[in-house]
Amino acid sequence: MNRKYLWAGLALAVLLAVTLPMSAQAPTTGKIHGHVNDPTGAPLANGTVSLYPGGMASPTQAPKYKFTTDANGDYTGADVAAGSYTLIYRNADTPPDKVIDQLDNVKVTAGADTEANFDMTRADYMAKLTPEERKAVEETKAKNAGIMKENAVIKNLNGDLETARKDDQDKNFADAAALMQKDVGLKPDAPVLWVELGMAQRGLKQWSDCETSLQKGIALDAAAKKPNPNLEGAANDALGECYGSDGKIPEAQAAYDAAAKVNPPGAGMYYQNETIVMSRVGQVDATVAAADKAIAADPNRPIPYYLKGQALVNKATVDPKTQKITAPPGCLEAYQKYLQLAPTGPFANDAKSVIASLTATPSTRRH
Numbered sequence: 001m002n003r004k005y006l007w008a009g010l011a012l013a014v015l016l017a018v019t020l021p022m023s024a025q026a027p028t029t030g031k032i033h034g035h036v037n038d039p040t041g042a043p044l045a046n047g048t049v050s051l052y053p054g055g056m057a058s059p060t061q062a063p064k065y066k067f068t069t070d071a072n073g074d075y076t077g078a079d080v081a082a083g084s085y086t087l088i089y090r091n092a093d094t095p096p097d098k099v100i101d102q103l104d105n106v107k108v109t110a111g112a113d114t115e116a117n118f119d120m121t122r123a124d125y126m127a128k129l130t131p132e133e134r135k136a137v138e139e140t141k142a143k144n145a146g147i148m149k150e151n152a153v154i155k156n157l158n159g160d161l162e163t164a165r166k167d168d169q170d171k172n173f174a175d176a177a178a179l180m181q182k183d184v185g186l187k188p189d190a191p192v193l194w195v196e197l198g199m200a201q202r203g204l205k206q207w208s209d210c211e212t213s214l215q216k217g218i219a220l221d222a223a224a225k226k227p228n229p230n231l232e233g234a235a236n237d238a239l240g241e242c243y244g245s246d247g248k249i250p251e252a253q254a255a256y257d258a259a260a261k262v263n264p265p266g267a268g269m270y271y272q273n274e275t276i277v278m279s280r281v282g283q284v285d286a287t288v289a290a291a292d293k294a295i296a297a298d299p300n301r302p303i304p305y306y307l308k309g310q311a312l313v314n315k316a317t318v319d320p321k322t323q324k325i326t327a328p329p330g331c332l333e334a335y336q337k338y339l340q341l342a343p344t345g346p347f348a349n350d351a352k353s354v355i356a357s358l359t360a361t362p363s364t365r366r367h
Contacts, residue, residue: 007114031113032106033076036069036089039120039129039137040144044091047100049118051077054087055104059097063088082110089118101125157183157193173203184213191221191228194237202238207246214239233263237270244277249286251276256290260297263284268298279307287311291334302341306351309334313354325358332358 010041032051036044050063051180064085067077087103094100096161101118108114119125126134167176180197187193194217201210221227236259256274260267271294278286289306294301310332319326335351335358342348 001089027111029079029081030108030110031076031078032067032080032108032116033074033113034116034118036075036101036118037120038072039126039133039139041121042144043069043071044089044118045069045071045073046092047094048090048092049077050088050090051080052088053081053083055086056088056102059099080108082108084108087116087118089176146309157187157190161192161196164200168196168199168203171203173200176200177206189220191217191224192231193217194220195231195238198235199238199244202242205245207242210238211246211330215244227262229263230266233259233266233270235259236262237266237273240270240274241277244274244283248282249278249281249283253286253290256293260293268294268301271297272301272304275304275307279311284311284314300341302338302345305334305338305341306345306347309338309351309354313358316358325360327358 029102034049036049038044047069049067049069051065051068052061052063065077067075068073085106085108087106088099090096090098090103090174091100101120103116103118106114106116126137129137160179164176164179167173167179177197177200180193180200184190184193184197192212198210198213198217201213214235217230220240221232221235236255240255240259243249243255253274256270259270263270271290275287275294276289278290288308288311291304291311294304295308309331311326312334316325316327316331318324332355335355338345339348339351339355
């Protein structure tokens with residue numbers, strides 16, 4: 001062969017070797033993932049899964065790879081060299097020379113994602129436990145099963161509560177009462193269920209039943225580790241209305257005072273409600289007393305001033321000679337304060353009319 005053409009061919013081969021793209025290289029690493037749970041089946045979070053190529057020479061040997069389990073007990077790892085590994089699981093507080101669980105001969109394949117789970121409920125793991133440890137596991141599993149069952153009941157009860165409250169808003173009191181009567185039978189130690197039952201019975205004007213249910217709810221909540229002031233305040237507020245409507249005035253007053261004491265931020269609203277109830281049942285002195293408490297708790301609520309004036313004007317006297325109307329102290333001022341706070345309120349015209357009558361002279365009144 002002509003030497004000139006031989007060298008030219010070699011040069012072309014070298015050029016092609018340099019300029020042509022290289023084919024993609026085969027992967028040399030893979031991924032690994034898995035789940036870790038204890039003998040009761042509960043996930044183990046914040047633990048570590050360590051990978052030892054071939055096997056672990058000693059408990060203190062440093063692993064080649066280490067991955068952490070998340071809140072669900074899951075772990076993932078990438079860029080793991082292909083090969084066979086021993087996997088060791090340790091909790092966050094496990095000493096370096098101790099092992100919680102071990103998986104042998106786990107093969108990581110290049111370009112693949114290997115699954116390796118530490119399921120400590122498996123027979124060979126449970127067999128290593130002492131009789132006392134196995135007994136503890138069974139007790140925990142039974143307890144957890146009970147908790148899961150109770151959680152399912154609570155979930156259903158919460159749904160019923162939402163339904164009952166919607167029924168109350170829509171004035172479907174009988175439906176709400178029936179639903180809550182069923183639920184207090186299922187969970188008689190839940191204060192909120194008794195309170196909601198009492199609210200529905202209040203709507204039905206079943207005063208005696210309402211009082212019993214609300215008292216039960218209040219007592220249960222007061223005995224709880226973390227009493228709920230808002231719940232007890234609302235329950236005592238409703239109890240006051242039931243007592244008042246049932247003609248039990250001292251008991252009603254005590255209930256409203258209890259509401260204000262257990263939940264001071266709501267005192268103005270509770271005492272305003274007391275004023276409304278006492279006015280509705282015709283208790284003049286109790287209306288004035290409740291209005292004074294409401295005004296002291298929140299002087300910017302107009303309704304207590306109006307109801308106080310309305311109660312006091314019933315005690316006004318008329319001089320038979322001069323026809324001059326004399327109202328009790330505080331009556332005129334209460335009407336005037338109502339107008340100041342609610343000049344266009346629903347009782348503004350009535351307040352203006354009463355004020356005109358109280359401030360008119362006999363001659364003006366005759367004309």
